[in-house]
Amino acid sequence: MKQLLILGAGTAGTMMLNKLSRALDPKDWQLTIIDKDPNHIYQPGLLFIPFGMYSVDDIIKPKSDFFPGKAKVIFSEMKVIKPVKQQVELENGDILHYDFLILATGSEIRPDEIEGMTEDLWRKSIFDFYTIEGAVALQNYLDKWEGGKMVINIAEMPIKCPVAPLEFTFLADDYFRKKGIREKVEISFVTPLDAAFTKPIAARELGGFLKNRGVKVVTDFNIGRVDNEEKKIVSWDEREVDFDLLVTIPTNMGNDVIKRSGMGDELNFVPTDKHTLQSKEWPNIFVIGDATDLPSSKAGSVAHFESEILFENLMAAINGEELSASFDGHANCFIESGDGKGLLIDFNYDTEPLPGKFPIPKVGPFSLLKETRMNHLGKLGFKWVYWNLLLKGKDLPMESSMSMAGKVFPEEIPA
Amino acid sequence: MTTEKIADRQIEFDEDGFLANREDWTEELAQELAYMEDVGQLTDKHWKVIRFMQAEYDEKGDAPSIRKLNKESGVSTKELYQLFPKGPAKKAAKIAGLPKPKGCI
Numbered sequence: 330m331k332q333l334l335i336l337g338a339g340t341a342g343t344m345m346l347n348k349l350s351r352a353l354d355p356k357d358w359q360l361t362i363i364d365k366d367p368n369h370i371y372q373p374g375l376l377f378i379p380f381g382m383y384s385v386d387d388i389i390k391p392k393s394d395f396f397p398g399k400a401k402v403i404f405s406e407m408k409v410i411k412p413v414k415q416q417v418e419l420e421n422g423d424i425l426h427y428d429f430l431i432l433a434t435g436s437e438i439r440p441d442e443i444e445g446m447t448e449d450l451w452r453k454s455i456f457d458f459y460t461i462e463g464a465v466a467l468q469n470y471l472d473k474w475e476g477g478k479m480v481i482n483i484a485e486m487p488i489k490c491p492v493a494p495l496e497f498t499f500l501a502d503d504y505f506r507k508k509g510i511r512e513k514v515e516i517s518f519v520t521p522l523d524a525a526f527t528k529p530i531a532a533r534e535l536g537g538f539l540k541n542r543g544v545k546v547v548t549d550f551n552i553g554r555v556d557n558e559e560k561k562i563v564s565w566d567e568r569e570v571d572f573d574l575l576v577t578i579p580t581n582m583g584n585d586v587i588k589r590s591g592m593g594d595e596l597n598f599v600p601t602d603k604h605t606l607q608s609k610e611w612p613n614i615f616v617i618g619d620a621t622d623l624p625s626s627k628a629g630s631v632a633h634f635e636s637e638i639l640f641e642n643l644m645a646a647i648n649g650e651e652l653s654a655s656f657d658g659h660a661n662c663f664i665e666s667g668d669g670k671g672l673l674i675d676f677n678y679d680t681e682p683l684p685g686k687f688p689i690p691k692v693g694p695f696s697l698l699k700e701t702r703m704n705h706l707g708k709l710g711f712k713w714v715y716w717n718l719l720l721k722g723k724d725l726p727m728e729s730s731m732s733m734a735g736k737v738f739p740e741e742i743p744a
Numbered sequence: 745m746t747t748e749k750i751a752d753r754q755i756e757f758d759e760d761g762f763l764a765n766r767e768d769w770t771e772e773l774a775q776e777l778a779y780m781e782d783v784g785q786l787t788d789k790h791w792k793v794i795r796f797m798q799a800e801y802d803e804k805g806d807a808p809s810i811r812k813l814n815k816e817s818g819v820s821t822k823e824l825y826q827l828f829p830k831g832p833a834k835k836a837a838k839i840a841g842l843p844k845p846k847g848c849i
């Protein structure tokens with residue numbers, strides 16, 4: 330019996346398990362998935378928790394709901410991966426052998442990477458919303474907050490879901506407005522980037538959104554430390570921003586098991602071929618989702634597009650064939666803009682987000698890079714799609730490669 | 745694309761203000777660029793960073809992040825900011841004759 334191990338049963342690992350269990354003959358292949366946490370968190374829903382739009386129950390389900398019957402499931406922390414021996418060691422010392430390995434251990438926030446972040450003010454005046462604990466603590470805080478200086482800070486790039494901090498800012502503006510305290514809140518968006526977003530056309534559009542909402546934008550700010558006494562963040566070049574409430578998107582890193590196994594870069598992301606999704610070092614290891622070092626967004630939609638490519642290439646590798654499927658970096662993200670509206674962006678390695686219609690050219694129903702109510706409904710609908718189609722590895726009405734159909738070319742966009 | 749006359753040579757810069765042609769790069773030009781960037785006289789420490797950036801770029805196709813510089817070049821983040829005030833990753837890449845670091849998506 331051959332062994333195929335999937336490490337991590339989050340978005341990407343669960344999708345791959347479902348796809349592979351349908352394709353591999355159980356007489357020849359034992360499929361095993363390992364995760365430390367028995368609960369699956371719908372991470373895009375974390376954005377809505379601080380504003381009381383979703384409750385914790387909306388975004389947690391038992392992982393077992395999404396596993397096919399045939400797979401072996403192990404709930405345990407992984408201690409170390411030994412690629413030379415083709416083994417994975419669990420917390421209790423058990424050793425599993427593999428013929429092929431899929432790494433899907435994701436990325437996580439590391440507030441401890443920033444001096445002073447996890448000291449006196451942590452979860453008192455400093456919150457994250459990338460974890461359930463952080464998002465819930467922030468909700469409780471916002472519920473009682475009467476206003477002051479709110480600072481949203483991205484510590485360093487890359488972060489998963491790079492639009493989430495912008496969405497948070499738009500939703501916060503809307504939340505304070507509806508609460509009648511918008512004029513009592515000064516909102517600053519403090520980023521290490523040189524604009525609101527990484528890609529120029531989208532950055533211009535989204536930067537305009539921040540301006541219209543009266544949000545102060547501070548760019549090129551690389552946080553060096555948090556001053557807990559004076560309540561300010563200080564950059565490496567000694568610029569300072571005061572806060573009453575700091576919403577941080579701390580450094581994102583791959584799990585420490587990657588570090589313990591000596592398989593990652595300086596952020597514990599695994600060097601991966603950006604087209605085939607094969608590990609650069611080990612031909613029988615494939616990497617998917619946030620765990621890779623690809624120059625693509627770290628997002629559930631990206632993991633979905635990757636899953637189709639990875640599936641084809643893994644099957645080819647199993648059959649001793651050439652890896653012919655090629656990932657193009659396709660990402661597709663709804664951006665919540667507040668007041669029941671949203672945007673949609675669709676892009677890949679080579680093409681930045683452009684305006685237009687999606688998925689059907691000229692028709693939509695979604696509009697690219699434009700604020701509409703329909704896009705907001707798409708964002709809310711994504712939760713259903715995620716639980717019912719995406720995790721189960723079913724097809725979505727989208728191609729894994731990005732299409733230019735329906736997009737307006739950059740030279741046609743007025744500056 | 746812009747062209748500037750530096751030390752009697754016509755040097756082309758790309759739309760981000762970074763060197764358009766890596767072949768134009770010389771140690772003398774690096775020093776001129778350093779003055780233009782308010783980095784001043786280049787010391788051994790500066791050169792260590794510049795050489796590291798160039799080697800990384802040749803290997804990986806993108807200039808390294810500050811975190812990587814800190815971890816692998818042996819120069820701490822604090823020092824990097826002292827050496828290349830206001831944005832070590834960008835400034836050091838520019839002086840090293842590399843394109844603007846892609847950063848992340």
Ligand SMILES: Cc1cc2nc3c(=O)[nH]c(=O)nc-3n(C[C@H](O)[C@H](O)[C@H](O)COP(=O)(O)OP(=O)(O)OC[C@H]3O[C@@H](n4cnc5c(N)ncnc54)[C@H](O)[C@@H]3O)c2cc1C
Binds near residue numbers: 366405586618632
């Ligand atoms: C606030 C927020 C908003 C977002 N919004 C969107 C959005 O609108 N659209 C979108 O497409 N994406 C969004 N995302 C991103 C999306 O959730 C992630 O990109 C996606 O979940 C990545 O999937 P993954 O399988 O790579 O990692 P994960 O789903 O994080 O799974 C990794 C799994 O590995 C397990 N694991 C790791 N290390 C170990 C170990 N040592 N031992 C045992 N188990 C281990 C973890 O327990 C986890 O279950 C958002 C994320 C956040 C935080």
